[in-house]
Amino acid sequence: MNREKLRKCLEQERKVFIKMHPKSKENFQRSEKCYLDGVPMYWMLKWPGGYPVVVKEAYGAYFTDIDDNEYIDFCMGYSGALFGHTPPQVIDAVHNQMKKGLTYTLPTETDVWVGEELQRRFGLPYWQLALSATDANRFAIRLARFITKRKYVLVFNWCYHGTVDEAFITLDESGRPESRIGNLGFGINPRETTKVIEFNDIEALKVALENKDVACVLAEPALTNIGIVYPQRGYVEALKKITEETGTLLIIDETHTITGGLGGYAKEIGLKPDMLTMGKPIGGGIPVGAYGVSEKIAKVISDTIDRSTIDVAGIGGTLTANAVSVAAIKASFEHLFTDANYKKMVSLMDQWIKGIEGVIKEFDLPWGTARIGCRGEYRFMKKEPLNGTEALEAEDLEMYEYLFLYALNRGILLSPYFNIMAVTSPELSEKDISHHTQVFRESIINLMK
Ligand SMILES: Cc1ncc(COP(=O)(O)O)c(C=O)c1O
Known part of the structure; x- marks a missing residue:
């Protein structure tokens, strides 16, 4: 050129x-x-x-x-x-809900429909709602640390998972982790919270997880934000095996890769995560997020979380699962997906x-x-x-x-x-x-x- x-x-x-x-x-x-x-x-x-x-x-x-x-x-x-912009079915559903109330900090009957549908579509048994994919990732990481009692998160070089502090880390030219260029005003250098390795590098994954100090791997099933990087043959199997063997939770972020199948790309390529996060299109344009967890994780959470302080536990917010967002997800699953x-x-x-x-x-x-x-x-x-x-x-x-x-x-x-x-x-x-x-x-x- x-x-x-x-x-x-x-x-x-x-x-x-x-x-x-x-x-x-x-x-x-x-x-x-x-x-x-x-x-x-x-x-x-x-x-x-x-x-x-x-x-x-x-x-x-x-x-x-x-x-x-x-x-x-x-x-x-x-x-x-x-x-599509302005999808009529989402507009109607949102409008109908708006006439009955916008937010209650209480569920509507639509919530249970949405929960069942998330379960049916994406295969994980228990769900929580959020207001964005970033939210869903943050909450999932928090729960992963709570469950495993481990500090680190592992992400892949040049990933993007929203404004998640832990994920703003890259490898420099000599392969050392450093705060990602553009990471504004961080309080803690992500080197202290996160391990970062290259995608598709099975050996690096083994080494990063062998100390059993990583709470979760947060990954897209294929990188999308630095351009699409597909998992090589055998990689997703290795990811599953190594995370399982080391007791590390696998969080798959389907926010972008959901374009690979209506039940998500992980499902298409046979990858079963411990937690699944998403946002963006599932609300048809209205801000929403969601994350699902496995049976095993759900049990640990239910058995150990202190319900008396759950309002300040760092998962969810006042407008999370508001009636309008929930109505939008339902219409979107029913008519768009x-x-x-x-x-x-x-x-x-x-x-x-x-x-x-x-x-x-x-x-x-x-x-x-x-x-x-x-x-x-x-x-x-x-x-x-x-x-x-x-x-x-x-x-x-x-x-x-x-x-x-x-x-x-x-x-x-x-x-x-x-x-x-x-x-x-x-x-x-x-x-x-x-x-x-x-x-x-x-x-x-x-x-x-
Ligand atoms: C893979 C992935 N996860 C999460 C997010 C965050 O989405 P949001 O900014 O809607 O919270 C993005 C945003 O582009 C993304 O690409």
Whole structure:
């Protein structure tokens, strides 16, 4: 790739972005006077373009911004709205519940339906609700430490599990653990709470767990946030065996990998965790989280937890399991997490990947693709990464920003932050996917000419 040409093309797309989004810019300038650096949530600053696009409304797989630009959405609220924006069945269920009360710190009859459904879908017998996937992970870690009486958590290099302090740790170039770059204002260096190893390294896993001082391994069944890294043959079996042998609890975070199957990706690949955490899409767009535990863990908790102090035990909060969130999960499981929807989403992702691979081949690009069900991506290297460090080699921020903005300026929103990633909601059409392929092809031609 000619980097000079890439920079010029990127500059051009930045200009187009500014021209197309004058009202979003005005809104940003006003926001700068009331929000820290102009955004209501700090990581919105990371959207390419200089300021975020301001949304007017979103339905199905589409949204319109306040400059009246129209978009096909392949980001879907970073999968919070995986099955479509403004899903009518979720809106109706939430609305009906709202008329009867928003939150009670008491369950409704819907809670038990949701508990049974979580059990049926994901295979773990006992559940708790949370308000986000981060929450679910935090609570699961706390319980794991309580049960095992051990201090450490083990995570994989370049994982992401939400704003979980223990998980903000990476390996430096010589393989030593260090606080992750960008880890703001931590009180305790995560080196003191966490062990970190590379994904797919069975030997490292054995060594990390052999002292029996690790309460839990917190892992996605395949890494997703540094780009997709699949477990190699034999890895999940080893993960299960070594955690069991050392009395370490295995927490599987399905927040992203749930795109790999309606019962989660772990189930698809035959991995049985001790605890399972999730959030985002299960509320159809309403904030929710959930975590399930095995029979054995449930028994230890029930037998040993002090019920007189459970309100200050550090699991759950006042609005956790509020009636609105619970109603949203029910509607979402009933109407969105359906076989018909999932089949369509996977088939649309087949088409998305095929389109990308066609262009990669046509222009002989040194790039590769990966997918987990209806989540797909292309990375800026051919080699399939074995772990987080290898996945990081694909990082090319200029290329990423150029391709992202080129698509955005032509009415396509992709997922932000690392590789170019997309999820395919069932609200998309094959025409939308073809449009994406065409725009992607044009963006490459533009670079080459
Ligand atoms: C694997 C994984 N777990 C947990 C989270 C946290 O989700 P939330 O920010 O909704 O709490 C994320 C966020 O992207 C994630 O990718």
